[in-house]
Amino acid sequence: MTDIMRRALKATVILVFLLFPAASVHSQDEATDNTFQDVVLKMTLEEVDSIKTVTVAAHTLENGEEVPVSGETVSVFVPRMFSNLTIGELTLDDAGTASIEFPSDLPGGKEGNLTIVAAFIDNSLFGNVEKRETVHWGIPTDYLPSSHRALWTHKAPTWMIYTLSVLLAGVWGHYLFAIISLIRIKIDAVRKARKDYRV
Amino acid sequence: MEKNENSKSSRRNFLRNVGIGVGAVSVTGVAGANLLSRNEASTKSGKMVKLLSPDGSLVEVDQSDIKPAKEIQSEVKSAAKSGLPNRKFAMVVDLSKCANARACVDACQEGHLLPKDHEWMKIYMLQDDNLTAKYWFPRPCFHCDKPMCVSVCPVGATYKRPDGIVLVDNQRCIGCKFCMTGCPYSARVFNWKDPEVEVPEGHVYDPETNIPPVEGTVGKCVFCADKLRNGELPRCVSACPMGVLYFGDLLEDTVTNGVETVRFSKLMTDRAGYRYKEELGTLPCVYYLPPSNREFPVETGLDGVDESISGRYRNVGPR
Amino acid sequence: MMETDKKLIADLTPEIETTSIKWYITFFVLLAVFVVGIYGLIQQIDKGHIVTGMRDNVVWGFYIVNFIFFMGLSYSGALISGVLHLFHTSWRKPIIRMAELITVISLIIGPFFIFFCIGRLDRLHFLFIHPRIQSPITWDVIAILTDLFGCFIYLYLSFIEDFAILRDYPYLNVAPWKKKLYRILSLGFTGTEKQRKILANARTVMAAMIIAIAIIVYSVLAWIFGVTLQPGWHSTIFGPYFVIAAVFSGTGLLIILMWIFRRVYHLEEYITKRHFVNVGVLLTIIAAFYGYFTFSDYLTKWYGSIKMDSILIDRLFTDYYSMFIFANYVGILLPGIIIAFPKFRSIPSITVAAMIALTALWVNRYIIVIPTLETPFLPIQDIRPDWISYSPTWVEWSLTLAGVSVFVMLFMLISKIAPIISISEMQEEDKTEILH
Numbered sequence: 001m002t003d004i005m006r007r008a009l010k011a012t013v014i015l016v017f018l019l020f021p022a023a024s025v026h027s028q029d030e031a032t033d034n035t036f037q038d039v040v041l042k043m044t045l046e047e048v049d050s051i052k053t054v055t056v057a058a059h060t061l062e063n064g065e066e067v068p069v070s071g072e073t074v075s076v077f078v079p080r081m082f083s084n085l086t087i088g089e090l091t092l093d094d095a096g097t098a099s100i101e102f103p104s105d106l107p108g109g110k111e112g113n114l115t116i117v118a119a120f121i122d123n124s125l126f127g128n129v130e131k132r133e134t135v136h137w138g139i140p141t142d143y144l145p146s147s148h149r150a151l152w153t154h155k156a157p158t159w160m161i162y163t164l165s166v167l168l169a170g171v172w173g174h175y176l177f178a179i180i181s182l183i184r185i186k187i188d189a190v191r192k193a194r195k196d197y198r199v
Numbered sequence: 200m201e202k203n204e205n206s207k208s209s210r211r212n213f214l215r216n217v218g219i220g221v222g223a224v225s226v227t228g229v230a231g232a233n234l235l236s237r238n239e240a241s242t243k244s245g246k247m248v249k250l251l252s253p254d255g256s257l258v259e260v261d262q263s264d265i266k267p268a269k270e271i272q273s274e275v276k277s278a279a280k281s282g283l284p285n286r287k288f289a290m291v292v293d294l295s296k297c298a299n300a301r302a303c304v305d306a307c308q309e310g311h312l313l314p315k316d317h318e319w320m321k322i323y324m325l326q327d328d329n330l331t332a333k334y335w336f337p338r339p340c341f342h343c344d345k346p347m348c349v350s351v352c353p354v355g356a357t358y359k360r361p362d363g364i365v366l367v368d369n370q371r372c373i374g375c376k377f378c379m380t381g382c383p384y385s386a387r388v389f390n391w392k393d394p395e396v397e398v399p400e401g402h403v404y405d406p407e408t409n410i411p412p413v414e415g416t417v418g419k420c421v422f423c424a425d426k427l428r429n430g431e432l433p434r435c436v437s438a439c440p441m442g443v444l445y446f447g448d449l450l451e452d453t454v455t456n457g458v459e460t461v462r463f464s465k466l467m468t469d470r471a472g473y474r475y476k477e478e479l480g481t482l483p484c485v486y487y488l489p490p491s492n493r494e495f496p497v498e499t500g501l502d503g504v505d506e507s508i509s510g511r512y513r514n515v516g517p518r
Numbered sequence: 519m520m521e522t523d524k525k526l527i528a529d530l531t532p533e534i535e536t537t538s539i540k541w542y543i544t545f546f547v548l549l550a551v552f553v554v555g556i557y558g559l560i561q562q563i564d565k566g567h568i569v570t571g572m573r574d575n576v577v578w579g580f581y582i583v584n585f586i587f588f589m590g591l592s593y594s595g596a597l598i599s600g601v602l603h604l605f606h607t608s609w610r611k612p613i614i615r616m617a618e619l620i621t622v623i624s625l626i627i628g629p630f631f632i633f634f635c636i637g638r639l640d641r642l643h644f645l646f647i648h649p650r651i652q653s654p655i656t657w658d659v660i661a662i663l664t665d666l667f668g669c670f671i672y673l674y675l676s677f678i679e680d681f682a683i684l685r686d687y688p689y690l691n692v693a694p695w696k697k698k699l700y701r702i703l704s705l706g707f708t709g710t711e712k713q714r715k716i717l718a719n720a721r722t723v724m725a726a727m728i729i730a731i732a733i734i735v736y737s738v739l740a741w742i743f744g745v746t747l748q749p750g751w752h753s754t755i756f757g758p759y760f761v762i763a764a765v766f767s768g769t770g771l772l773i774i775l776m777w778i779f780r781r782v783y784h785l786e787e788y789i790t791k792r793h794f795v796n797v798g799v800l801l802t803i804i805a806a807f808y809g810y811f812t813f814s815d816y817l818t819k820w821y822g823s824i825k826m827d828s829i830l831i832d833r834l835f836t837d838y839y840s841m842f843i844f845a846n847y848v849g850i851l852l853p854g855i856i857i858a859f860p861k862f863r864s865i866p867s868i869t870v871a872a873m874i875a876l877t878a879l880w881v882n883r884y885i886i887v888i889p890t891l892e893t894p895f896l897p898i899q900d901i902r903p904d905w906i907s908y909s910p911t912w913v914e915w916s917l918t919l920a921g922v923s924v925f926v927m928l929f930m931l932i933s934k935i936a937p938i939i940s941i942s943e944m945q946e947e948d949k950t951e952i953l954h
Contacts, residue, residue, distance in 0.1 A: 081286070081448050082432050083455040085462065106462075107452050110285065141450045143285055151350035151652045152359055160651055164660075167734070171664055174727045178671050181720035182705060185678070185713050189706030323899055338896065347747060353655035354644040373644050374637015376577040377655055383747045385894050388574055389637065392566035414566050415637030476895060479747055510901040518829050518897060 036127035039069060043118040043131040045102075052102035052137055054087070056118045059096050068096025072125065076100055076118050084117070108138015253401050272403050276368070279406040279424070282360035287484075288422055289363070290339065290436075291445035291454050291466060294490035297322075297335040299500030301508070303435035303444065310423070310434040312396045312410050317388045319420040320435050324497070324512040333497045333515060334490035337443065339435065340365065340386040340420035341475070341483030348378035348387065357417075363449075363484050364422050366406040372416035379417060383479055387419045422446075432457055449484075526944055527687055530937040533783050534684070535691045537934065540782075545930055548923040555920020558913040559634065567637060569913050575898050576891040576908035581635040583883045584918055587767065588628035588925075589662070589739060590760070590879070594768030595621025595669060596732035597800075599676075603725040609796055611943040612788045615936075616775050618673045620768065621728075623928045625666045627921050634917055654742040661735040668731050672724040674703075678717060679942030682707040696935065736761045743886070749826030750819075750890035759811045766804045767879040770853075773797050773872035775929070777865065779938050788939055791865055798857040798868040801875060809850040812882075816846075826895065833889050837907070841881050849878020 042057045054076050058069040070092050077084040090098035108114045114137050119130030149157045246262040299322055307313070307320045323336040342365045349359050356371035357378055379387045396411040404410075407424035423433035431437075436444040437457050447454030447463060454463045466472060470488040501509045562569050572579045598617035602610040633639060649656045681704035684690060685697070707713055740760035743751040753759075773794065780789045819827040834842045853871035856862045888908050892898070898906055 080451050080453040080455075080460065081430060082446065083453075083457075083460040085451075085453045085460050107450060141285075143287060143450050150345075152346050154355070154358070156650070156652045164651060164657075168660070168664070171668070171727060171731060174723055175668060175671060178675065178720045178724050181716050182675075182678075184716050185707060186705045188710065188713050188716070189708055192708060192710060193706060323896055325897075351653050351655070351746070353650055353653040353659070354641075354648045355650050371641075371644065371648065372638065373641040375635070375655060376637070377653070377742070379574070379577045380748060380751075380891065381746050383895050385575060385896050385898075389577060390566075391573070392568040481747075507901060511899040515899070518825065 036123075037125050039120070039126045039129055040066075041074070041118060041120065041129050041131045043116070043133060045116060045133060045135050045137070047137075050104075052104055053099050054102050054116060054118065055097060055099040056090060056092070056131075057095075057097040058092055058120075068092075068094070069125075070094045070096055072120065072123060074098060074118055075121050076116065078106065078114055078116055087116075102137060104137075106138050107141040108136075110140060110142050112136055112138045112140035114138040275403055275405050279366060279368075280358065280360060282362035282364060282424070283427060284362075285450060286362040286427075287449040288342070288427065289447065289449045289454070289463070289484040289486065290422070290433075291463070291472065291486045291488060292337055293443050293445065293456075293470075293488045294334050294336065295488060295493050296441040297337055297443045297490075297500075298441055298495060299324075299335045299504065300440050301504070302438040302440055303337060306434040306438035307420070311408060311412075311418075311421075312398075313412060313418075314394045314396070317390075317394075317412065317418060319386075319388065319418065321385075324500075324515045326515055326517055329517045331517075332490065334493075335497065335500050336487075337435075338384060338386065338475075339422070339485060341384055341481070341485045342420075342422060344482035344484065345480060347381040347383065347481055351377045351381040353377065364424050365419075366421055366424065367409060367417055367419060368406045369409060369413040369416045369418070370404060372413075374415040374417070376417065383476065383481070384483075387417050389417055390414045523945055526941055527683070527690075529785070529787065530939050530941055530944075531684070531687075531690065533933050534696070534935065534937065541930065545927060548927045548930075551916075551923040552920045552927070555916045555923075558916040558920075562634070562913055563639070569911060571904065571908050571910045571914060573902075573905045573908070575894055575905065576888055578635065578887055578891065579908055580910045580914035580918055581631045583880070583887050584921055585628050585631035585635070586739060586760075586883050586887075587880050588624045588631065588921065589736065590764035590767045590883075591624035591771050592621040592628070592665070592669070592768065593732055593736070593761075593764040594772045595619075595672075596728050597765050597768060598772060598797075599672065600725045600729040600732070603721070604729075609793060612785075612939045613772065613776055613793060613797070614943060615676065615938055615940045616779065617768075617772055618669070618676060619929060619932060619938075620771055620775065621669045622666075622673050623925055623932075625662070625669055626928070627925055629662060631917075631921065654738065654745055657738045658735075658742060661731075661738045665731050665735045668724065668727055672721070672728055675717065675721050675724060676940060676943075677936055678704055678707050679709075680937060680940055682709065683941050683945075684937075699935070732764075733761055736764050748890050749824075749893060749895075750830045750886070753815055753819075755811060755815050759815060762804065762807045762811055763879060763882060766801070766808045767876055769797060769801045769804055770872040770875040770879070773801065773869055774876065777869040777872075779933075783933075783938065785939060788944070791863075794865050794868045795857075795863055798853075798863065798871065801872060802854050802857045805850045805854050805875065809846070809854075812846050812850075826893070830889060830893050833893055834885060838885050838889055841885050845878045845882040845885060849875055849882065 037060055039058055039060050044055045044057075046053055046055070056074050056076065058072070058074065059066040060069060061067070072092050074090045074092060075084075076087045076090060078087060079085075087102060088100040090100055092098050102116070106114060113134050115132060115134045116137070117130050117132045119128065120126045121128060123129070147153070147155070149155045151157070247259050248262045248265065249257060249259050250265075252258045301322060303320050304318055304322065308315065308317065311319070313319065320337060320339045323338060324333055325336045326333040342359075342363055344359075344363070346357075346359055346365050349357050349365060353375060354371055354373055356369075356373070357365060357367045359365045374389070376389060379385075379389060390412050391414075393414045394412040398411045402410070405425065407421060407428070409418055409421055412418050423431075423435075426433055432446050432455070433444075436446045439456065442456040442458050445454035445456045445461070445466070449463060452463050453460060454466065455461070466488070467486065472486045472488050474483045474486055501512065558569075570579060570581075594617045598610055599614045599621070603614070633642065636642065645656070645659050649659070651657070681700045685700040685704050690697070707717075737757040737760065740756040744753060744756035746752060776789050776793065776797070780786060816831070820831050853875045856867050856871040892907055900906055
């Protein structure tokens, strides 16, 4: 390999390394910041007896063994347009699990899908860890404002258009009659003048 | 020696390559993001053109991204007219927390380059009856679902869009002020003289911000439609230090004041939310929570307020 | 060739032939008032509407009051020419020309006051290229244009015969351009049976139209206020109420003009006390209707306990007390008393009654428009006095006076071209006697 090619390869490799930053915002199951402990956060969504339940479980790996995390707070929320709607703040029990009932009357998008997130938020041990899932647990809200006709819409109510047209046609029709009368007077006067002249 | 020199120069070259690479990537990324701010990416022609950007830096841009200014204005206007899809915005005002801090008024005036006597968000002190309590009453535009102001506009300068927001197009408004007499909540202001506002260079008029105010036309609260496009709360909502103003999408049944997020339906049920003068039938999109369980007397709202403003409330009493 | 009574022509044409010094002086005084008004308008366009007294709550002031007032004056034509024409009343003949002229001139001046009130005059054409038919202002634009056009046609129809008479009268001592004007505008009318029939038909049709249009136009104007939610305006009675008030003001102005022209052009033979009494009786009847509507409107507001209505009535009886009494009591009762009792009737007294009625109606428009805007649902909380209550500035006063002066000036100018009393109408009476 020539010197130039070697240099080019080095530059490309480094560029590639810079262009795909390792700082991904959320890792699915692992801690991102190296000063925090790694933790595995699981979330299960199940509907038992038509009651929607969110169960979270967290454990750390120590020497290959799963150690449940207890006493820490996990937030369960639904991300909304401006902020997150908290469903509950769960405290993990000794087994490292907690569950909460999910409301069944929460509106979802057009298809009724909701994104549910369970997360450690600014946790002293683990930092920010989240588990995110989309589920068909919302009420479909297909909001299509009807393109109806009203006083405040672009299109006017049809009765208004008809009434206005009829009134205007009626009135200006009479004006037309008057103008035609004037024309008829003029024609008659011209005709008579010609007749007088000939006589 | 030769090796050292070689390694020095190769290091220099390497650094130079990296710098150019990173610079080119970031610059094209930024430039591309700016031009594609409102519309989705158009097909790239591949032909790159060098331009001088408004802040003085040299950018290289795909030719298909360049649009003449006229097109951009009309695209801005049509985007302002169609609004955000599948949204129905509403505001909730918690009267039990309002203490006339006026941060909402200041933030609104700052954000929309308004002169000091134009208050799109106005704070009233109301007393319904001489046996009932006085309370502070912030009043933005209610963005009614049956807007009287829109019905009476003869030229269609004000319109209601599908996401619920009522806007004013200051390039269409003829200044007849019929909308001002139509609005029962006195929510609109008129530009009686030249507002003498400095407009940023290259500014394209956008009804969503309604900057700058135009002499002889009408202005009003726009629910900061420009901020909503970026998923940010309106300026008044973010500015309120007491968390009085909640804002959200009714289709999501969620409102937030920047600190706490609650379900709208729960807020209404728990706190007995209502709309001002419901019987007028204009169906406002601003809901009020009654001023109950206040932790401070209403007069604290007059502390530290300039005389020109506190003088307004001298004659407050039942009407 | 049109035959004409020499005496009629001799009496009714001097104003066309010669212009007195008095005319010139009056005209130039009025022109000066007009120029001051124009100066005020320039100030307004230059500095913005801040030079007026209008502010964010009282957004409609003098200009809208004048607009409604002048539009209302146009009713004299609808009533006297239109209604009385259809009823073939003979005593109306000397005054129909004046009534029709009042109609057309006030319809021309009225809309200008709207223009003064509009913030962006450079966008006025938007009313025509971007109209929204759900808006009462669009209805108003259409209605006023229709009314203006119709009244022009009607006025012209009544002028044709007179222009023909003036064209054919050999001893008319006027400038050649006037003669040419008469020739063109008379359309060659020679008074044949056929021509008269066509003309009479057209006039009857237009008379009926004018009445219908006048009612629609003024109702539409009333609905600009009536359809809003504002206390005091949201009244179901506004349509008919405004129509009656308009007829009232138009009739009052007619009496005043009758008196002026009778005096200035020495028409004592043609406009007699009988005419004053007849129009005066009309005025009294209409005053009764107007009083009835006003009382009905305010009684229902006062009796019910609706808060905003009570606040408005309070305001009217405190801050606007003198104006309210003048407009709704003095303005109705005084003319009524003067004319109802034969003892009090005389040409000067009836004219004074008409002047009181006319002023009272202007004040009535004022207390309909402004107090409502000063008592909105959310109270005006401000410390600046000009934002709390409305006080008109010199700009608004000067433009109001300019409007009045233009009205009189236009009348003066037209009286130089066409006779103020319709010669053909006066002749018809004699002709029908001869034919029978």
